Amino acid sequence: MPRRLPKKDVVIIGFGWTGAIMANELTDEGLDVIAIERGPWRDAPTDFPPTYMQDELRYRVRHELFLRPDQLTFTFRNMMSQTALPIRSWGAFMPPNGVGGGGTHWNAEMWRFLPSDFVLRTHLTERYGASFLPADMTIQDWGITYDELEPHYDRFEYLCGTSGQAGNLKGKILEGGNPFEGPRSRPYPTPPQAQPFSHTLFGKAAQELGYKPFPQPSGNLSQAYTNPLGLRLGPCTYCGFCEWFGCSNYSKASPQTTLIPYLIRKANFTARDNSEVIRINLDRSGTRATGVTFVDTSGEEWEQQADLVILSAFALFNVQLLLHSGIGKPYDPVANTGVVGRNYTHQTISTVNGFFDNRKFNFNPFIGSGSIGMCIDEFNGDNFDHGPHGFVGGGYMGQVQTGGRPIESTLVPPGTPKWGADWKKAVKDNYLSTVKPGTGVHGSFYSYRDVYLDLDPTYTDRFGRPLMRITMDLKENEIKQNKFLTDKFAEIIKAMGAEKLAVQYRKGPYDITTYQTTHVNGGAVMGTDPNTSALNRYLQSWDVPNLFVLGATAFPQNPGYNPTLTVGALAYWAAAAIRGKYLKNPGRLVDA
Amino acid sequence: MKSSNPTWFVIRRREFLAGTAMFLFGATRVRAATIAGQLPWTPNAGAPPSRAKLGPWEFFTGEEGRAMEALADCIIPPDAETPGGKDAGCAVFVDRQLAGPYGRREGLYVRPPFQAGTKSQGPQSEKGPAQHYREALAALDRGCKAKYGERPFADLPVADKDEVLRELEKGDFKLDGIDGQSFFEQVVKDVQMGFFADPIYGGNRDMVAWKMIGYPGARYNYLDWVSRHNERFPLPPVGITGSAQWTR
Numbered sequence: 001m002p003r004r005l006p007k008k009d010v011v012i013i014g015f016g017w018t019g020a021i022m023a024n025e026l027t028d029e030g031l032d033v034i035a036i037e038r039g040p041w042r043d044a045p046t047d048f049p050p051t052y053m054q055d056e057l058r059y060r061v062r063h064e065l066f067l068r069p070d071q072l073t074f075t076f077r078n079m080m081s082q083t084a085l086p087i088r089s090w091g092a093f094m095p096p097n098g099v100g101g102g103g104t105h106w107n108a109e110m111w112r113f114l115p116s117d118f119v120l121r122t123h124l125t126e127r128y129g130a131s132f133l134p135a136d137m138t139i140q141d142w143g144i145t146y147d148e149l150e151p152h153y154d155r156f157e158y159l160c161g162t163s164g165q166a167g168n169l170k171g172k173i174l175e176g177g178n179p180f181e182g183p184r185s186r187p188y189p190t191p192p193q194a195q196p197f198s199h200t201l202f203g204k205a206a207q208e209l210g211y212k213p214f215p216q217p218s219g220n221l222s223q224a225y226t227n228p229l230g231l232r233l234g235p236c237t238y239c240g241f242c243e244w245f246g247c248s249n250y251s252k253a254s255p256q257t258t259l260i261p262y263l264i265r266k267a268n269f270t271a272r273d274n275s276e277v278i279r280i281n282l283d284r285s286g287t288r289a290t291g292v293t294f295v296d297t298s299g300e301e302w303e304q305q306a307d308l309v310i311l312s313a314f315a316l317f318n319v320q321l322l323l324h325s326g327i328g329k330p331y332d333p334v335a336n337t338g339v340v341g342r343n344y345t346h347q348t349i350s351t352v353n354g355f356f357d358n359r360k361f362n363f364n365p366f367i368g369s370g371s372i373g374m375c376i377d378e379f380n381g382d383n384f385d386h387g388p389h390g391f392v393g394g395g396y397m398g399q400v401q402t403g404g405r406p407i408e409s410t411l412v413p414p415g416t417p418k419w420g421a422d423w424k425k426a427v428k429d430n431y432l433s434t435v436k437p438g439t440g441v442h443g444s445f446y447s448y449r450d451v452y453l454d455l456d457p458t459y460t461d462r463f464g465r466p467l468m469r470i471t472m473d474l475k476e477n478e479i480k481q482n483k484f485l486t487d488k489f490a491e492i493i494k495a496m497g498a499e500k501l502a503v504q505y506r507k508g509p510y511d512i513t514t515y516q517t518t519h520v521n522g523g524a525v526m527g528t529d530p531n532t533s534a535l536n537r538y539l540q541s542w543d544v545p546n547l548f549v550l551g552a553t554a555f556p557q558n559p560g561y562n563p564t565l566t567v568g569a570l571a572y573w574a575a576a577a578i579r580g581k582y583l584k585n586p587g588r589l590v591d592a
Numbered sequence: 593m594k595s596s597n598p599t600w601f602v603i604r605r606r607e608f609l610a611g612t613a614m615f616l617f618g619a620t621r622v623r624a625a626t627i628a629g630q631l632p633w634t635p636n637a638g639a640p641p642s643r644a645k646l647g648p649w650e651f652f653t654g655e656e657g658r659a660m661e662a663l664a665d666c667i668i669p670p671d672a673e674t675p676g677g678k679d680a681g682c683a684v685f686v687d688r689q690l691a692g693p694y695g696r697r698e699g700l701y702v703r704p705p706f707q708a709g710t711k712s713q714g715p716q717s718e719k720g721p722a723q724h725y726r727e728a729l730a731a732l733d734r735g736c737k738a739k740y741g742e743r744p745f746a747d748l749p750v751a752d753k754d755e756v757l758r759e760l761e762k763g764d765f766k767l768d769g770i771d772g773q774s775f776f777e778q779v780v781k782d783v784q785m786g787f788f789a790d791p792i793y794g795g796n797r798d799m800v801a802w803k804m805i806g807y808p809g810a811r812y813n814y815l816d817w818v819s820r821h822n823e824r825f826p827l828p829p830v831g832i833t834g835s836a837q838w839t840r
């Protein structure tokens with residue numbers, strides 16, 4: 001029998017970005033809130049101090065800050081006809097673990113989605129006709145519009161102190177910003193970061209080719225900033241140990257720097273770390289959550305009852321917990337029924353490395369930050385006419401010099417041997433004069449009928465529960481999209497003056513061993529129809545109205561941007577609905 | 593709905609810990625705790641790294657160590673300015689890695705069944721890297737002895753060593769019972785990793801690799817250089833344990 005803790009008003013599963021946002025909103029409402037986090041407490045002075053955090057082997061190669069697969073992993077296969085096998089060590093994405101969640105070790109690239117992204121199926125069908133979309137593509141509208149989300153985008157940007165240049169202020173297009181963005185109500189809270197040499201070269205080349213380059217919106221702050229909660233962030237020092245690492249400088253927007261020190265002082269807030277929720281408990285009717293059961297690191301089982309349950313355990317773990325708790329109808333791709341596990345997506349990324357004459361170019365690649373960048377958005381979403389190209393979707397592209405950590409960044413031109421004296425010489429000759437954009441092309445990943453999540457029939461976790469199974473492949477549409485974008489990107493890198501290019505298209509099959517961002521999405525999507533969505537437009541479970549599910553889990557498909565600004569904005573949007581509507585009259589906020 | 597009493601202190605509930613049954617995830621010691629009122633802070637909570645010890649092999653036998661050093665020098669040959677893989681400590685790096693959590697596959701998912709899959713499904717071997725190295729290095733020496741008249745890899749002339757590597761790379765040099773090509777890829781990756789990792793792990797001795805490429809190492813502040821475009825950064829590298837000049 002699990003030991004019982006005193007009942008709370010609200011239990012929050014997972015204390016990362018969305019868990020911390022929701023905890024702050026609901027404690028402001030006077031509710032008694034507990035957040036339960038699977039991983040350890042993490043903060044700059046104890047866990048990533050500048051005395052030893054600059055350790056590429058430990059944090060980048062050996063994944064120090066991430067979940068260990070022996071604690072929990074997934075199985076994977078490309079097609080339904082294959083046997084899924086366990087992901088024994090991480091590759092394609094990096095599951096967060098610990099207080100702060102992915103917000104601890106993210107890059108902090110902070111993009112808004114395009115207005116058309118939220119009404120994707122309607123928009124594309126109107127412009128190109130329904131037959132333009134592949135038959136098995138299951139993209140749909142979100143049930144929310146950009147205009148509804150705008151105030152919440154704004155709130156999250158001001159919480160973080162985001163550094164950037166507005167491109168569309170209340171409908172007025174501004175020079176130097178992203179002219180394609182939706183209208184914003186205010187400029188960014190802080191100006192763009194300083195740009196290293198390779199970025200200014202990229203900007204110049206892009207401009208000469210007729211594009212409108214702009215600095216990437218960044219949560220690595222260009223200057224000191226005090227956020228609306230009174231928390232202070234320092235200026236980023238371009239240390240180059242950003243993504244995959246925690247920031248020692250309090251310069252990266254994260255739950256630790258923007259929310260937790262404020263939240264923890266509230267009398268009606270408690271957190272528990274090293275405690276993994278294994279189930280959301282339901283009452284007899286199966287339509288009301290009574291709380292959660294969790295296991296701490298000593299193996300002890302606990303029950304936490306609550307009136308309201310917030311599931312904010314990161315995209316994949318949200319779906320896993322829904323499946324393990326029997327909430328919502330599991331998706332069946334053959335019968336095309338059910339919703340939990342449906343419309344799982346990732347990101348279609350690729351890059352082009354440019355090798356320059358080292359007598360003329362020195363890029364100091366180690367000077368960088370996770371979300372610094374010079375980008376263009378001409379080929380994102382539906383910003384260009386897809387008619388002649390035979391695919392839908394797109395992405396932004398840019399030079400993003402995140403750091404020159406040498407295990408990862410000692411690149412050699414194509415054709416160089418992989419070892420020996422010639423390799424060594426090439427490493428030496430090229431390290432300072434190579435442009436390595438990392439995720440240079442950041443493309444959309446749309447949803448398909450046979451790309452989904454369900455429970456594995458064979459492999460189990462340490463509690464004997466089935467692992468969640470990922471069935472995912474890259475489809476013709478995304479491969480074409482990537483080829484088109486990567487070629488455009490290569491033209492810019494070439495125009496910068498590169499002598500040699502290494503063009504790395506994204507090709508099938510989808511590969512679970514190579515990193516393709518940690519932007520995994522969907523599986524319990526939001527929408528207007530309970531037959532094709534697990535959550536209503538307020539992220540409330542259709543089946544269990546006192547359960548709200550936060551995170552990219554709700555994305556019906558993935559646009560060509562990083563998810564988190566939208567994930568955070570949706571958390572504020574859901575919080576507003578809980579505060580303004582749900583608490584007054586707990587129950588379904590939308591009729592099914 | 594009401595609020596509970598304020599808790600203005602950190603409750604570290606040691607009674608939650610069922611002593612020896614404690615699971616450990618990650619390098620950091622973990623204990624479940626309830627946190628309220630203020631941020632928790634424990635000295636050294638994050639477990640600073642410890643320096644790879646000098647001295648004898650920890651994982652390799654003498655024979656294996658010799659083979660590894662020879663491999664390291666083929667993969668990264670010495671030249672007039674920069675030492676090779678052996679003198680840079682790359683074999684020591686691999687040895688310490690195999691003797692540690694990496695070699696034991698600590699934290700990885702190692703539950704059965706082990707089944708062969710597609711390349712895109714990732715490694716599914718029942719063996720960890722430590723066992724893999726042990727078998728592969730033995731097979732390499734057996735293969736060399738058979739082909740080059742009873743000489744193990746380490747005793748071959750440089751030209752023959754290079755030839756063995758070239759053939760391993762192409763898949764032409766067979767190692768009995770072992771996928772020679774994937775072993776080759778693993779060795780190249782591990783040796784080069786040791787060359788570029790922080791010297792604290794045993795390779796990149798005196799930061800030779802970082803000096804070679806112009807990487808300033810474990811510095812943390814480039815505010816004064818980010819806008820100095822196309823100008824070489826003037827300072828020498830530092831590692832996690834500092835700079836050689838500071839202690840000599």
Ligand SMILES: Cc1cc2nc3c(=O)[nH]c(=O)nc-3n(C[C@H](O)[C@H](O)[C@H](O)COP(=O)(O)OP(=O)(O)OC[C@H]3O[C@@H](n4cnc5c(N)ncnc54)[C@H](O)[C@@H]3O)c2cc1C
Pocket residue numbers: 013014015016017018019036037038039094095096097098099100101102103105106107108109110111243244275276277278312313314315317321371518519550551552562563564565567
């Ligand atoms: C290396 C890296 C770089 C990234 N860069 C960017 C970027 O530049 N821009 C961007 O937009 N996004 C980026 N992301 C993604 C970003 O981190 C996530 O989108 C974001 O953190 C999601 O917020 P969340 O609240 O949904 O989940 P998280 O912030 O991950 O929080 C979820 C928390 O729940 C906990 N949890 C999980 N299961 C349980 C359980 N059963 N019981 C208790 N707790 C549980 C987890 O340990 C975690 O702490 C990056 C991610 C990574 C890994």
Ligand code: SF4
Pocket residue numbers: 219220221235236237238239240241242243245246247248249250251252368369370
């Ligand atoms: S690059 Fe900037 S924000 Fe990122 S970890 Fe370094 S100092 Fe922090």
